[in-house]
Amino acid sequence: MSEPGTQDVVRLEDLEASRQLTGRKHILSLLVEDKPGVLARIAGLFSRRGFNIDTLAVGPTDDPDVSRITLTLDGAVHPIDQVTKQLHKLVNVIKIRDMEPNGTVAREMALFRVNASVEGRAEIMQFAEIYEAKVVDVSRRSLTIEVTGSQEKVDSFERMVRPHGLIEMARTGEVAITKSRPEA
Amino acid sequence: MRAADALFQALKAEGVEHVFGIPGGANLPIYDALYDADLIHIQARHEQGAGHAAEGYAKATGKVGVAMATSGPGATNLITAIADANLDSVPTVFITGQVRTDQIGTDGFQEADVTGMTLPVVKHSFLVTDPRQIPDYIHQAFHIASTGRPGPVLVDIPQDLSRAEIDYQPAQGTPTLPGYKPPTEGNIKQIRIAAKALANSRRPVIYGGGGIVNANASTEFREFCLTDRLPVTLTVMGLGAFEAPHEQWLGMLGMHGTRAANYAMDEADLIVCVGARFDDRITGKLSEFAPRAKFVHIDVDPAEISKNVPAHIPIVGDAADVLPKLTREYRALDADSSRLDDWWQRIRAWQNEHPLRYEDSHDSEIKPQFMIEAMYEATEGDAIITSDVGQHQMWAAQYYHFSEPRRWLNSGGLGTMGFGLPAAIGAKVARPDETVVCLAGDGSLVMVCQEFATAAQHEIPVKVFLMNNGHFGMVRQWQELFWQERYQSVAMGPSPDWPKLAEAFGWTGMQCSDKAELRDAMRAALDTEGPVLLDVRVTQNENCYPMIPAGHAARDMVG
Structure with missing residues (x-):
């Protein structure tokens, strides 16, 4: 419906309800009061409403009384609009931003411990170089590698090293921040 | 003064005259303070009873109802009433005693994490960690319980903190809560669109709920319904928001509603929902609910809009604010009332054919x-x-x-x-x-x-x-x-x-x-x-009809 409120006549057949599912990944960035139980309130809301969080990252902000929770979820399964409105009802949630994909820098960090046999070691090191990843721990049988980047980049790195034998993986989940606007 | 005395000072500052409750170990300091507090305490016999009494108090007046219980089993007994107040949006404050702070987390005697247990069923809750918080938390609890979409707020007070000495400073003004700003005024553009859609509707139904009662907006609701010959139905929570009987009154809708109300919903081209939430007892089978209708949804809780049924014209706001504006906008359009003639003819036919009826006994038996x-x-x-x-x-x-x-x-x-x-x-x-x-x-x-x-x-x-x-x-x-x-x-x-x-x-x-x-x-x-x-x-085996069997559509009414 274009420019509502300017029409003289509202024909019922022209009315459309807003679409529920967006079909893409959403990153929600929440500013919450740093109070006991806030995370439990959010986690409880997700479980009782049947929302499934893909990743969740919690950390401080520039304001000591405020924490940031960054969570990602699948807009093909969840009506994001309903999720944000339910989150808004939590008294300790100050602000919610549904991050615009093009206007957002999103990064996560991951640690991979990979089997590193004599034959495979060189290839893994090569992947690490291509992905601008760092080797942070070495043993005779394994390498531990730190990767930072978008979720897609970390996914891709995982696919590369998995055939070598992934012993353990730890991912932080994405954190995100809006890009600065291009200067005029 | 003791924090427990400050608690009652704070309650009185909120205008509380009556509290319902039961004492126990962890709230002994609170009950000791009650001894000197100039408040009427109704001693219930089970905490659930205290909780429902607080709800009845709130529902009858619109004022915040208050119930108190001790820790552990006292608090868990309250939970049914808290959940009840949550689902019916009843402004209530529940004050529970908690074990001493040094016992929290040790599975102490009569310890229950009532703050944790009630998380899914409260509008908000406070676990007191510093006795000086008590007056502020009470002030905030009343604000949260009574504004926006009302609901239950829990304040859990450890025993040692309620007996601690504090300087009581009465809380002033509206509390500042950075994450709580309930909407009040509806968007006037949206209201205009709704009025125009209504003016173009040939088969409208006004479907109201408990939100009208909570907003004390029955007068405004009635006025809106009477701007034209708009058919009115209400949920079980909304009954009384429009006078019954009345020529525009279709009766209650939903599972045990009238056929006229349910059939009207089924055939409506525009449904204006005011302060109701398309509960399954109303919609029956969601995919077959009001298949021809577009929806105007007016609610103070944005999360209710498009939760179950996608709204075409969402209006977030307090019914008492939105309805007079909607009435004004609709009046200004001077819609032709005769467009509703056919619709009323159809509704009257349903009403005549399917009035509420039962077979009375022919002897002394009471139906x-x-x-x-x-x-x-x-x-x-x-x-x-x-x-x-x-x-x-x-x-x-x-x-x-x-x-x-x-x-x-x-x-x-x-x-x-x-x-x-x-x-x-x-x-x-x-x-x-x-x-x-x-x-x-x-x-x-x-x-x-x-x-x-x-x-x-x-x-x-x-x-x-x-x-x-x-x-x-x-x-x-x-x-x-x-x-x-x-x-x-x-x-x-x-x-x-x-x-x-x-x-x-x-x-x-x-x-x-x-x-x-x-x-x-x-x-x-x-x-x-x-x-x-x-x-x-009364008759033992009488069935309540009519009825939409669970999971069926309005058309499938039986009895």
């Missing part, structure tokens, strides 16, 4: 529907009626005509059996000049019958009209209709002897099983001083 009609006559429609949950509740919703809001107090969302008696106690405390009648079911009443003692001790003259059919009637009905008459655990057996039970608690007990005597028996009960129970023996 349950007859009992509701007798109750309407005996009270002259001028009473606050509370109810339990089940067949009697639905029959009352069908056959008792509620013409004003806050006179029909029942548990709609959670469907809590046993709500009626304690809610009546709370309502009578709040509105001592009103006749308060609890329409009870025999399955429900026995769940809370200890509260007879509360009414007796505090001399609260509520009247209980017990619809005694000897069964969990609604469950029996479902077993009959949908479970091949395999009756399991629905008969109540011969006990108790209700008049005797009531008398044992110090009430007057009466009984009636003759249709011809029922009205007089009711009048006698109403005229008798003090609390009275009237045990009315």
